[in-house]
Amino acid sequence: MVPLSWYIVLSAVMFSIGVFGFLARRNLLIIFISIELMLNSVNISLVAFSHYLQSMRGQILVFFVITVAAAEAAIGLAILIAYYKNNPTIKVDEINLLKG
Amino acid sequence: MTTPQLFFAYFAVAMTALSLLIVTRKNPVHSVLCMLGLFIHIAGLYLFLNAEFLAAIQIIVYAGAILVLFLFVIMMLNLRKEETVKKYQAQWPVSAGIGIILAAFLVLILGNITVLPALGEYSIEAIKSEGSMMTVGKVLYTEFLLPFEIASIVLLVAIIGAVVLAKKRTE
Amino acid sequence: MNANDIVWILIKTIGVVAVFLIHVMFVQLFERKAIAHMQSRMGPMRVGWHGVLQPIADSIKLFFKEDIIPTNSDKPIFFIAPIIGVIAAVSSLAVIPLWEGFSIANLNVGILYILALSSVGAYAVILGGWASNSKYSFLGGLRSSAQVISYEIAMGLSLVGVMMMSGSTNLSDIVSAQAEGRWFVVPQIMGFAIFFIAALAETNRVPFDLPEAETELVSGFATEYSGMRWALFFMAEYAGMFVMSALAVVCFFGGWSGPGFLPPVIWFLMKVYAFIFLYFWIRATLPRYRYDQLMGLGWKIFIPVALANIVLTGLIKILLK
Numbered sequence: 001m002v003p004l005s006w007y008i009v010l011s012a013v014m015f016s017i018g019v020f021g022f023l024a025r026r027n028l029l030i031i032f033i034s035i036e037l038m039l040n041s042v043n044i045s046l047v048a049f050s051h052y053l054q055s056m057r058g059q060i061l062v063f064f065v066i067t068v069a070a071a072e073a074a075i076g077l078a079i080l081i082a083y084y085k086n087n088p089t090i091k092v093d094e095i096n097l098l099k100g
Numbered sequence: 101m102t103t104p105q106l107f108f109a110y111f112a113v114a115m116t117a118l119s120l121l122i123v124t125r126k127n128p129v130h131s132v133l134c135m136l137g138l139f140i141h142i143a144g145l146y147l148f149l150n151a152e153f154l155a156a157i158q159i160i161v162y163a164g165a166i167l168v169l170f171l172f173v174i175m176m177l178n179l180r181k182e183e184t185v186k187k188y189q190a191q192w193p194v195s196a197g198i199g200i201i202l203a204a205f206l207v208l209i210l211g212n213i214t215v216l217p218a219l220g221e222y223s224i225e226a227i228k229s230e231g232s233m234m235t236v237g238k239v240l241y242t243e244f245l246l247p248f249e250i251a252s253i254v255l256l257v258a259i260i261g262a263v264v265l266a267k268k269r270t271e
Numbered sequence: 272m273n274a275n276d277i278v279w280i281l282i283k284t285i286g287v288v289a290v291f292l293i294h295v296m297f298v299q300l301f302e303r304k305a306i307a308h309m310q311s312r313m314g315p316m317r318v319g320w321h322g323v324l325q326p327i328a329d330s331i332k333l334f335f336k337e338d339i340i341p342t343n344s345d346k347p348i349f350f351i352a353p354i355i356g357v358i359a360a361v362s363s364l365a366v367i368p369l370w371e372g373f374s375i376a377n378l379n380v381g382i383l384y385i386l387a388l389s390s391v392g393a394y395a396v397i398l399g400g401w402a403s404n405s406k407y408s409f410l411g412g413l414r415s416s417a418q419v420i421s422y423e424i425a426m427g428l429s430l431v432g433v434m435m436m437s438g439s440t441n442l443s444d445i446v447s448a449q450a451e452g453r454w455f456v457v458p459q460i461m462g463f464a465i466f467f468i469a470a471l472a473e474t475n476r477v478p479f480d481l482p483e484a485e486t487e488l489v490s491g492f493a494t495e496y497s498g499m500r501w502a503l504f505f506m507a508e509y510a511g512m513f514v515m516s517a518l519a520v521v522c523f524f525g526g527w528s529g530p531g532f533l534p535p536v537i538w539f540l541m542k543v544y545a546f547i548f549l550y551f552w553i554r555a556t557l558p559r560y561r562y563d564q565l566m567g568l569g570w571k572i573f574i575p576v577a578l579a580n581i582v583l584t585g586l587i588k589i590l591l592k
Contacts, residue, residue, distance in 0.1 A: 002108045002148075005213045010112045012206035014119045020199030021123030024192040029128045029174060033135055036166065037119060040142055043158075051149040055220035056239040059151055063240065066161050067251045071258030073166045077173045078265035084177055093189050129401060133348060136394060143387075156383035164390025164423060171397055172416045175409070231379045233440060 007048035014041035028090040032076055039069050107148070115141050126187045128174050132167055139163045150224055153232040283375050284365075291364055295509045296326045301544075302551050309555040336498035341403060344495065348402035353500045356395025356507030363388045363514040368443045370527045370535040381442040382434065385518055386427055389473055393419040395507060396475070400492035411491030414481050414562060418472055421569040422479075426469035428577035432462040432584045433522045446526030456523040458587075461580045463523045465573050470515040472569070474508060477554040481562055516546035 018041060021034030043062045050058025084090060087097070101109070118138040125131045139162050146155035189195075227235050240248055300315065300322065307314030315322030340349065366381040368374040378384050393415065400412020433455050434440055437448035449455055456463050472479040481491075488494070493504050520526060520542040529538030560568070 001102070002104050004215060005211055006108060006112070007145075007149075008210045008213055009207050010115065012210055013116055013203050016199045016203035016206065017116070017119040017123055019202055020195055023195035023198060024188045025123065026187060026189050027128060029170065030123065030125075030131055033128070033131055033170065034123055036135070036162075037122060037138075040138070040162070041119075044142060044145060047146055047149045047151050047154060049215070051151070052215045053220055054223050054226075056222050056235060059154055059236055060239055060244050062151075062154055063157070063236070064247060064251055066157060067255060070161060070166055071254050073169055074258045074262040075265070077169060078262040081173065081176070082265045090177065127345070129345070129348065129398070133351070133398065136391070140391075152378070152380050153383070156380045156387050159387035160383060160390055160427075164387065164393070165420060168390070168393065168397070168416055168420050171394075171401075172413070172420075175397075175401060175413050175416070231439075231441075233380060 004048060004052045008045050011041045011045035011048070014038075014044070026091045026093055028080055028092055028095075031092065032073070032080075036069060036073070039065055104148070111141055111145050111148075115145075129171070132171055132174070135167055135170075136163055139167070150227055151232060153236050280375065287364060287369075287375060288361060291361065291510070291513070292506075295506055295513065296330065298509055298513070298547060299329075299505075300326050301547070302554075305548065305551045306555045309552070330502070333498060333502040338498040338500060339495075341405065341495050343404045345402040345404065348398050349495075350500075352395050352399035352402060353496070353503035353507065354395075355398070356392055357503050357510065359388045359392035359395070360507045360510035360514060363511075364517075366442055367514070367517045367521065368446060368526060369539055372443070374443060377441065377443055379439075379441050382430055382440045382445075382518075382522070385514065386423070386430075389426075389511070389514075390419070390423055392507065392511060393423075395504070396492045399496065399504065403492070403495035405495050407488045407490070407494045408492050411481075411488050411494070415475065415492060418475075418479065418481065418565060418569075421566060422469045422472040422573075425465055425569055425573035425577050426473060428574065428581065429462040429465035429469060430522060431577075431581050432459045435581070435584050435588060442521050442526075446521055446528065449525040450528065452525065452528070454523065454525045459523060459580070459584070461576060461583075463519070465577050465580070466523070467519060469569075469573065470519065471550070471553070472565070474511045474515055476508075476512065476550055478557040478560050479565055480559060481565060512547060512550055513543065516543045516550070519546055 015038050018034045018038035021037065022031055025031055025034065043065055046058040046062050046065070048058075050056065050062075080090065083095070087095070089095065115138060118134050118141065121134040122131045122138065125134065139158060143155040143158045146152070146158060222235060230238075303325075304314040304322070315325040318324040318328045340346065363385050365375040366378050366384050368377075396415040396419075397412045400408040400410075400415065403409070433445060436455055436458065437445045439445060439448070445455075471477075475481075493501055496504060517539075520539065524542050527535035527539040529535065529541075
């Protein structure tokens with residue numbers, strides 16, 4: 001039997017890697033992918049809790065997280081394309097038009 | 101170690117390695133490919149946790165829709181020219197520090213978490229007798245009906261928003 | 272699970288995959304012969320009696336051909352793309368029930384499993400097209416990604432009617448629900464039409480073979496591939512065709528069921544081959560769609576009609592209760 005804490009630790013490590021990617025990368029697309037990575041790591045812990053508590057709520061929550069992630073990806077990528085049309089770069093440190 | 105623990109160890113090592121690869125690849129297409137591998141591993145882990153419906157949904161929605169959308173955008177923007185030497189922002193050591201500290205914190209706090217013995221009604225046998233899809237469906241359409249409807253509105257807003265944002269301006 | 276079970280599963284898997292690959296090899300001879308006779312030609316005649324050994328000769332040729340790798344290609348992805356395609360197509364077989372009580376894995380989420388693998392299979396085309404670093408391949412990959420995302424939705428929605436009628440996503444249960452000739456193709460005729468056309472688009476077959484439209488894109492995503500790697504793409508396409516035909520037979524045409532004078536597996540194979548013949552027939556008959564027509568058809572017609580089909584099925588189910 002695999003203890004619950006193993007799943008939670010795995011999820012925590014993946015979440016931290018996602019945080020690192022989100023903060024450190026220059027490429028906007030990889031920043032988006034890091035967000036998806038963080039959402040997925042949270043999903044793992046939710047499903048693990050759902051299994052060990054023998055409750056369905058964790059799985060339902062994962063269902064909603066996936067829905068919102070899909071919406072977020074669609075909107076985020078649309079904003080990215082709209083931005084790229086005006087200013088062809090996706091490096092976050094070069095996106096500084098509003099800087100005084 | 102017992103067999104399930106060995107399997108979990110493989111999954112944990114592979115998933116951590118793939119996550120690291122995702123955030124360190126220079127080329128976004130390589131990141132997406134690693135992400136595909138990661139999603140398949142996550143689906144495998146869901147099967148261990150008795151959630152076969154979510155495992156299928158994970159592949160269909162994440163790998164089949166969201167990740168293809170990423171690939172599509174990467175290709176449309178044609179970023180080959182943009183691949184520069186610098187892939188991290190100037191402050192990346194700080195970010196790495198934050199990541200490591202966060203990981204250490206979470207592992208220390210959650211390292212020996214256990215659940216209360218007050219267990220719910222959905223035991224492994226209960227889910228097996230009805231099927232994972234049926235159980236999820238029953239809960240989703242009774243207890244969580246309102247959130248489910250709201251989720252559909254969120255998706256509708258996303259569709260309209262994406263079309264409006266990405267469409268050509270005609271003036 | 273003890274050692275005996277594991278050995279039995281291994282034997283089943285190897286047996287099914289081996290037989291399947293032989294079918295995939297010889298179905299291209301069937302295609303060439305069928306199309307040749309539709310066009311008043313003879314097709315391959317040289318190797319063996321009426322060309323029956325042609326697939327073996329072709330495989331040997333492809334195996335020993337030079338494997339050309341473009342200099343500016345993205346090598347790891349170039350290597351891995353055809354393998355993704357073959358693995359996704361062949362592993363879909365695991366849940367197809369060949370006869371009563373026989374499938375390698377009797378999954379409860381069988382339909383979703385096949386849909387999931389077909390969406391993974393799309394990566395082969397997209398990544399292969401991108402990694403070749405050639406304009407034609409790239410356009411083929413781009414077209415394919417849009418086409419597969421769009422038609423996957425229509426295909427998934429068209430199968431919801433079947434799931435509602437049988438009350439299960441387990442493929443064996445779906446076949447059992449169609450016992451005594453109550454095939455779902457009759458009540459689900461709308462769902463079947465959408466499923467079949469979406470399957471043509473998913474497997475990149477004529478009239479929706481835009482990712483590899485040879486008159487405009489040379490050979491689309493496979494332009495830069497040669498030798499064994501090209502053969503893997505080819506195999507993935509035909510394996511996908513088999514899987515989609517098998518899914519159509521299981522979901523709409525009663526799977527292995529049929530009059531008792533032939534064994535069930537023969538009935539199953541005959542139905543699958545009838546579908547494959549339909550694929551070839553369409554290829555010999557219809558011209559290719561234009562790209563904007565293809566997307567318009569998927570989004571403006573198929574998805575609304577599939578949704579209407581779901582509502583209608585639900586209404587009829589409530590009224591008959």
